[in-house]
Amino acid sequence: MLNVMAQDTPPDAGDHYWQAVLARDSAMDGVFVYAVSSTGIYCRPSCPSRKPGRANVLFFPHAHDAQKAGYRACNRCRPESDSADDTRAELVKAVCRHIEDHLPSTLTLKELGEHFNMSPYHLQRTFKKHLGISPKAYTDACRLRAVKGALQEGDDISGALYDAGFGSASRLYSKADKIIGMTPGTYRQGGVATHIWYTTRPCSLGYVLVAATDRGICSVQLGDSVAELETSLQDEFNRATIGRDEAGLASWVTSVLEHLEGRHSELDLPLDLHATAFQHQVWEALQDIPYGETRSYRDIAESVGRPTATRAVARACATNKVAVVIPCHRVVRSDGDLGGYRWGVERKAKLLRKENEANMGS
Numbered sequence: 001m002l003n004v005m006a007q008d009t010p011p012d013a014g015d016h017y018w019q020a021v022l023a024r025d026s027a028m029d030g031v032f033v034y035a036v037s038s039t040g041i042y043c044r045p046s047c048p049s050r051k052p053g054r055a056n057v058l059f060f061p062h063a064h065d066a067q068k069a070g071y072r073a074c075n076r077c078r079p080e081s082d083s084a085d086d087t088r089a090e091l092v093k094a095v096c097r098h099i100e101d102h103l104p105s106t107l108t109l110k111e112l113g114e115h116f117n118m119s120p121y122h123l124q125r126t127f128k129k130h131l132g133i134s135p136k137a138y139t140d141a142c143r144l145r146a147v148k149g150a151l152q153e154g155d156d157i158s159g160a161l162y163d164a165g166f167g168s169a170s171r172l173y174s175k176a177d178k179i180i181g182m183t184p185g186t187y188r189q190g191g192v193a194t195h196i197w198y199t200t201r202p203c204s205l206g207y208v209l210v211a212a213t214d215r216g217i218c219s220v221q222l223g224d225s226v227a228e229l230e231t232s233l234q235d236e237f238n239r240a241t242i243g244r245d246e247a248g249l250a251s252w253v254t255s256v257l258e259h260l261e262g263r264h265s266e267l268d269l270p271l272d273l274h275a276t277a278f279q280h281q282v283w284e285a286l287q288d289i290p291y292g293e294t295r296s297y298r299d300i301a302e303s304v305g306r307p308t309a310t311r312a313v314a315r316a317c318a319t320n321k322v323a324v325v326i327p328c329h330r331v332v333r334s335d336g337d338l339g340g341y342r343w344g345v346e347r348k349a350k351l352l353r354k355e356n357e358a359n360m361g362s
Contacts, residue, residue, distance in 0.1 A: 030088030042066035047077035197245035216270030222343035262358035282316035292359035
């Protein structure tokens with residue numbers, strides 16, 4: 001009997017998986033399932049049923065992979081239920097807490113694997129599948145958050161970076177400029193050196209505001225009045241220097257308006273957005289939705305490798321700062337209901353209708 005393993009499984013994973021099955025290791029639930037060719041059934045690693053012969057066992061990364069291969073779920077351990085996801089979520093939470101408790105240290109994947117009794121490969125794979133980022137990326141994000149908090153409290157830069165675990169100032173500056181949008185020195189001053197320019201125009205949805213830094217567009221908002229939009233911009237960037245620039249933003253706001261009115265289906269504008277890795281994943285998935293089409297929150301969650309994270313996807317949509325450019329209006333509920341929209345559900349309905357009409361007329 002041919003022993004089958006997932007295509008993304010390393011060569012030694014079969015033995016590792018088999019040992020987990022023999023030990024009924026519940027920590028591996030959610031990492032893989034095993035199927036028995038002689039019975040046509042697949043199980044969790046922790047299943048209490050009688051163990052099959054090694055030659056009859058096949059491994060799959062997910063329950064749906066086993067189902068596609070023609071196997072049915074075990075009635076004893078119910079590997080298709082959500083408890084496997086719960087187990088994986090608890091494991092990832094524990095890894096996160098461990099990383100947070102050891103920020104000044106440099107934890108390697110090997111050390112994390114030994115602590116949680118998992119191979120480095122499977123810990124990385126489980127962690128990234130659940131959170132969308134690697135343990136190393138999570139460590140860097142936690143360190144930057146610690147630095148930001150220390151700087152806001154008035155700590156000196158060198159003390160803040162070393163307390164958070166950054167080995168050198170160059171590492172901190174290279175990551176901070178990309179993630180928080182400014183150097184640590186500027187951030188410590190509350191972002192007062194950041195300049196934002198904006199313009200407003202009337203449109204069929206009320207008014208649109210487009211704002212940008214010298215790096216790209218940082219805000220596109222829809223509202224009922226210019227005063228409302230200006231207040232919202234000021235609240236969002238309350239420590240920046242904000243001013244109008246009608247001429248400098250003319251081409252960008254024109255592109256946004258043409259897109260709003262259905263005269264231009266593509267938008268390719270430079271953006272200056274700062275968010276978590278997961279938010280960026282979701283926003284990139286939204287930009288892949290074709291003009292005039294919609295996807296459900298579950299569709300987006302599955303596309304970023306987080307099938308159970310529909311609520312997190314909804315939150316990422318709600319925090320989108322650039323209306324239309326990142327088309328969160330194209331995400332609806334599974335039952336077809338429009339769901340929420342930061343700039344009003346009526347505007348969401350109008351946008352979708354305009355795009356549909358533009359597609360039909362093309």
